[in-house]
Amino acid sequence: MHIALFMDQHPHSLGGVQTSVMLQKKYLNRNGVKVTIFAPKSKRMIQDPDIKVIPSSYPTLGREYSVVWSLRKASKFCQSQYEAQHFDLVHLQGDFAAASLAIELAKSRNLPIVYTSHTNVDVMANKLIGKPLKIVLLRFFTWQHAHFLKIAKYPKVFTAFEYMAFVHRNMDKVLAPSSHYAQLLKDKGVATEVDVVINGVDxxxxxxxxxxxxxxxxxxxxxxxxxxxxxxxxxxxxxxxxxxxxxxxxxxxxxxxxxxxxxxxxxxxxxxxxxxxxxxxxxxxxxxxxxxxxxxxxxxxxxxxxxxxxxxxxxxxxxxxxxxxxxxxxxxxxxxxxxxxxxxxxxxxxxxxxxxxxxxxxxxxxxxxxNKWLYQSEISRKTIALYRQMIVEKATPASPRT
Missing domain, CATH: 3.40.50.2000 (Glycogen Phosphorylase B;)
Known part of the structure; x- marks a missing residue:
C-alpha cells in the first residue's frame, strides 16, 4: 500500500501537525505502508526520499515556512511523481494549497481521499490576524481553489468552517483528532460524518x-x-x-x-x-x-x-x-x-x-x-484498516439504482 500525504508545511518545520505526521509515517512504515509526503520547503528540511518538496517560496525572512504560489506548477510536479510511483490513496492533512493539490490528484487518478482536520482555522486566524483580514484571505483561498479546479460557483465565505465545507465537500472520509472537534465540524457543516482518530504517542x-x-x-x-x-x-x-x-x-x-x-x-x-x-x-x-x-x-x-x-x-x-x-x-x-x-x-x-x-x-x-489506546502503533493499525476499506470501496462499482 502506498499513500500520498499532503501538508501545507514541511514536516521538518515547527508545529504540532508536523510532529503528528512524522509519527504517523514512522508507524505506518513499520506496518508495511509506504508514505510519500508532499509539502512546501523549509529551512529545517533534511534530505528524505519520501518527502517531495512542492515548488514553493519563502514569504518572510524567517524561512521556517513557505507558500505555494503557483498551483499549476505544483500540480505538474505532483502528477509527475504519480507517474513515477503510483499511489493507492491520498491523505490530506492540510487546508489550503495542500487541499487543492490533493483533491486534484485524487480526482484525476480516481483515488480515494481522506482528510484529517487538525486545526481550528477559524479560532487560530481570529487570534493571529483578526477577523477582517481572515475573511479577505479565506475569500482569496476560496477563489483560488475554485479557479484551479474549474469550479464555476463558489461561496462568499465569512468563516473558516464555510471555507472548509466548500473545499472538503467531496472527501471520501473526514477524520478529526477528538470527539468534541468531530462534533464541531459536523455542527458547522464541514461534513455530515466525521470519524475520530486521535494523535498518539510514540x-x-x-x-x-x-x-x-x-x-x-x-x-x-x-x-x-x-x-x-x-x-x-x-x-x-x-x-x-x-x-x-x-x-x-x-x-x-x-x-x-x-x-x-x-x-x-x-x-x-x-x-x-x-x-x-x-x-x-x-x-x-x-x-x-x-x-x-x-x-x-x-x-x-x-x-x-x-x-x-x-x-x-x-x-x-x-x-x-x-x-x-x-x-x-x-x-x-x-x-x-x-x-x-x-x-x-x-x-x-x-x-x-x-x-x-x-x-x-x-x-x-x-x-x-x-494506556495502550494512546500508543501510535495501536492507532496506526486502525488507520491502515481504514485505508484498506476505502481502497476496496473505491474499486467496487456502485450498485445500479432500481
Whole structure:
C-alpha cells in the first residue's frame, strides 16, 4: 500500500501537525505502508526520499515556512511523481494549497481521499490576524481553489468552517483528532460524518520511560507545558497558582510571546522559589518530565482540537488539571481535576483541591493504568484498516439504482 500525504508545511518545520505526521509515517512504515509526503520547503528540511518538496517560496525572512504560489506548477510536479510511483490513496492533512493539490490528484487518478482536520482555522486566524483580514484571505483561498479546479460557483465565505465545507465537500472520509472537534465540524457543516482518530504517542518513548520514585513528604509537583501565547492561559495559571498558596512547586516548559510577562508575574507574586521556567525540551525529555510530575496542567479553553499534552501526560500515567470540559470528557473517568468556571478564582480552587488530594495519597494514577489506546502503533493499525476499506470501496462499482 502506498499513500500520498499532503501538508501545507514541511514536516521538518515547527508545529504540532508536523510532529503528528512524522509519527504517523514512522508507524505506518513499520506496518508495511509506504508514505510519500508532499509539502512546501523549509529551512529545517533534511534530505528524505519520501518527502517531495512542492515548488514553493519563502514569504518572510524567517524561512521556517513557505507558500505555494503557483498551483499549476505544483500540480505538474505532483502528477509527475504519480507517474513515477503510483499511489493507492491520498491523505490530506492540510487546508489550503495542500487541499487543492490533493483533491486534484485524487480526482484525476480516481483515488480515494481522506482528510484529517487538525486545526481550528477559524479560532487560530481570529487570534493571529483578526477577523477582517481572515475573511479577505479565506475569500482569496476560496477563489483560488475554485479557479484551479474549474469550479464555476463558489461561496462568499465569512468563516473558516464555510471555507472548509466548500473545499472538503467531496472527501471520501473526514477524520478529526477528538470527539468534541468531530462534533464541531459536523455542527458547522464541514461534513455530515466525521470519524475520530486521535494523535498518539510514540511507543518507543513510552517504553523507555521510568518514573522516578516519589520522595515522601515532598511538595506536590505541578507541570505546565506549551507555547506561551494568550489562548494557552499561562498568565491566568500563574496567578491562580499564587492564590492557591501552599508548598506545591510548578515547573513551566516552553517559549512564546508571553514568556517575559510570565516571568515578571512570577517575580511580582513572589513565586520564584516555587515556580521555575525551563524553556523548550526535546519530546523524549518532556515525556519524562510528565512521568515524574504529580499533575500536568493544560489550562486553555475552547482552543484545542485534541489537547495532545493531556494525552501525552495520560500515556505516562500522570493525571491532569483541565479547564476545558470537552477535553475532560474525552479522558478516562477520574483522571483529571476540572475547573469549568473559566475564572482565576475557580482555577486556584481546583489547584488547591488537587494539591490536597495528592498530598493525602489520592494520586489518581490508577485511572490511567490502561494506556495502550494512546500508543501510535495501536492507532496506526486502525488507520491502515481504514485505508484498506476505502481502497476496496473505491474499486467496487456502485450498485445500479432500481
Amino acid at each position: 511507543d518507543e518513548l513510552l517504553t523507555n520511560l521510568k518514573r522516578n520514585t516519589p520522595v515522601p513528604q515532598k511538595p506536590v509537583h505541578f507541570v505546565w507545558a506549551g507555547r506561551m501565547q494568550p489562548e494557552k492561559r499561562l498568565l491566568q495559571t500563574l496567578e491562580a497558582f499564587a492564590r492557591a498558596k501552599g508548598k506545591a512547586t510548578l515547573d513551566v516548559y516552553g517559549f512564546g510571546p508571553l514568556e517575559r510577562a510570565a516571568k515578571n508575574l512570577a517575580r511580582a507574586r513572589r513565586l520564584s522559589k516555587r515556580v521555575k521556567f525551563h524553556g523548550k525540551l526535546p519530546h523524549r525529555e518532556i515525556l519524562q518530565v510528565f512521568a515524574d510530575a504529580d499533575v500536568v496542567m493544560q489550562t486553555s479553553i475552547g482552543f484545542e482540537t485534541q489537547g495532545l499534552t493531556v494525552y501525552e501526560a495520560a500515556a505516562t500515567g500522570t493525571p491532569t488539571i483541565l479547564c476545558d470540559s470537552k477535553i475532560s470528557a474525552e479522558m478516562p473517568k477520574g483522571s483529571n481535576w476540572l475547573d469549568d468556571s473559566g475564572t482565576i478564582k475557580g482555577l486556584a480552587k481546583t489547584i488547591k483541591k488537587a494539591n490536597k488530594e495528592i498530598s493525602e495519597g489520592s494520586t489518581r494514577r490508577e485511572t490511567l493504568a490502561d
